[in-house]
Amino acid sequence: MTKLAFLLGLFAVPLALLFAGHSFRRRSARGRTVFWGAVVGYFAGVLLATTLALVPAVQWLDHAPRGVAVQWGMLLGALLGTAAGWTLALRRGR
């Protein structure tokens, strides 16, 4: 399950963002806010996962917090970013 989450974060999320960005100009204001939320969230997840993967230079455990953050970070970052973008869009009345 963790390996699947890692693969989804590595490939599926960038693919989805590419598709979503392809018709960016034709999207509504809400759609654009959600898109940027997903992009920011994803890259924050990438930075977090990369940092935790390297520091310390010791093999992580799949069930420990560090291991969970490394393997789920990218996917969860994108999902949280999407949710944040959606919430922001609702608050702005878009």
Add this chain to the structure above:
Amino acid sequence: MPARTPEPAPTAEHRQGRRERRQQPDRRRTARVMFYAHLWFGVLTTAILLIVALTGVLLNHKRGLGLMPEVEHTASGDFAAALPLARLVELATAAAGGEAAAAGVDRMDVRPGDGLVKVRFDDRAVTEVTLDVVSGQVLHTGARGDVFLEKLHSGEIMGKRWVLLSDMAALGLVIALLSGIWLWLYPKSRLQ
């Protein structure tokens, strides 16, 4: 009705222009392929290549960053008088203790010229104990952070087959590089 003047015969310039106009659709198609190849492979390999680049830099400076212990030592006796391997493993295991001892020895790196042996354990931190081969004195005990980084760099950290992930990232990078060079060298063919 005035006579229709015949069209002049095509000159070399006319023929070249016609050839270029025929090549335009092909060139535009190639430019579109190159553009999307550059975009898609670039985006898809971003995360992996970020990890590969960072681990590569850290591995280049592993000694300076203290990721790999550097033990200076001169042989305390003749190599022919070295302790048996099993005895050296016993001494190293006693020095390592804890998770390392439980994990067992992964490999031993014998340096006859320096008169030492590096005993590496199979634990998460990749503990390494350096011993004098003749006296059995423990010279250093510490983690081999560079081994973990090498496995992360190659993708082996997730399992042996996951090295294919690094191979895919390398292929994606090459495609992104070649398409980028093409897009740079043929600016007139870029998408309008």
